Amino acid sequence: MKCGILFSGGKDSVFATYLAKKSGNEITCLITIISENPDSYMFHTPSISKVKKQAEVMNVPLITQKTKGEKEEELIDLENVIKKAKEIYGIEAIVTGSVESAYQASRVQKICDKLNLDCFNPLWQKDQFELLNDLIESNFKIIITGVFAYPLNEKWLGRKIDQIFIRDVLPLVGKYKINPAGEGGEFESYVLDCPLFSRELKIKKTDASGKQNSWRMEIDLV
């Protein structure tokens, strides 16, 4: 099927793209919502230039849509951009990286139903450690670009998701209810390399900002 991917550049949406391709679907376009609201219910807030680089190394067209990120308005923006993807690229289905959020998943389902598109959520209900292990085994190179919950701090920024990361995050799961895959918005991640990329993206410089348990790292790519 011709699939449009709701794409943030983080581990979940890139892994969903990978599974879509592996299952024989065509990755027809990537759809990225740029939210001006850092606390959006629906969307992570990647920098557009970073997502563009990923689309480039995947050789897939990218459609972007800005939204003010206010609760219902951002859903209208999402519907409009999916409609545009259907008109321009003839997509037949939407793929998301939703794991646990019923709010997010049900909003996308409703939009797809209205636009007569199928909807695929290949990470739905997936065990968080299984997800992290699958990413490592599938040769994904991912770094942490944001942390947003106690006791996470700036020391986590720039860390690679590997077995040592899993080892360190494990004790926080029981003690602080940290979701190891960051689905509750504890972590933001960025994929530097995976089997869908023609080459690895290299970091030129990073710039961290934040305070206490809320930190974000901007990346400049080569």
Place this chain on the structure above:
Amino acid sequence: MILIIKICNKRFHYYEFIKPIEDVLKKNKIEFQTIHYKNVSDMLLKTAEKIIISGTSLKDNGFVKDISYFNWIKEKNKPILGICGGMHILGLIFDGELKKQQEIGLTNVELKKEFLGFIGNIEVYELHNFYAISNEFEIFGKSKKCPQAVKHNNKPFFGVLFHPEVRNKDLIVNFVNI
């Protein structure tokens, strides 16, 4: 062995509608086998202790026109749990009609009688555009819009319109343990 009957006709839906059911069984160390409805054999139906019929996506409803593949249900007396599309199938096989009704997302369901270990008001996850209820089934619970939990009057056949593999995973475990 628990037999999971997959009603998805698009392979990629496996991850969303089948794997979460398999994961609940795996976590509880319950042996299972998964098969597409077109590949079900008499042998498999015979060896299965209990049967779970899955749901699938809103657009993937080819199983409705393939309903004759499920005629074996009438001959069986072993426990069957139909989830969403699986509940449509139980209704249709016993001469129920498909009715249009959409519910998507978290919804409240009132169970007036105990149903696979659940009773009272529960929050469930919904994803359907239709439902089908046969006169041969008793309604145990409803949402504001339509019946949500049913059981056959004489056979151990259970149907839920909501998705217990998303919220209320214990319902699947309780079904396996009846």
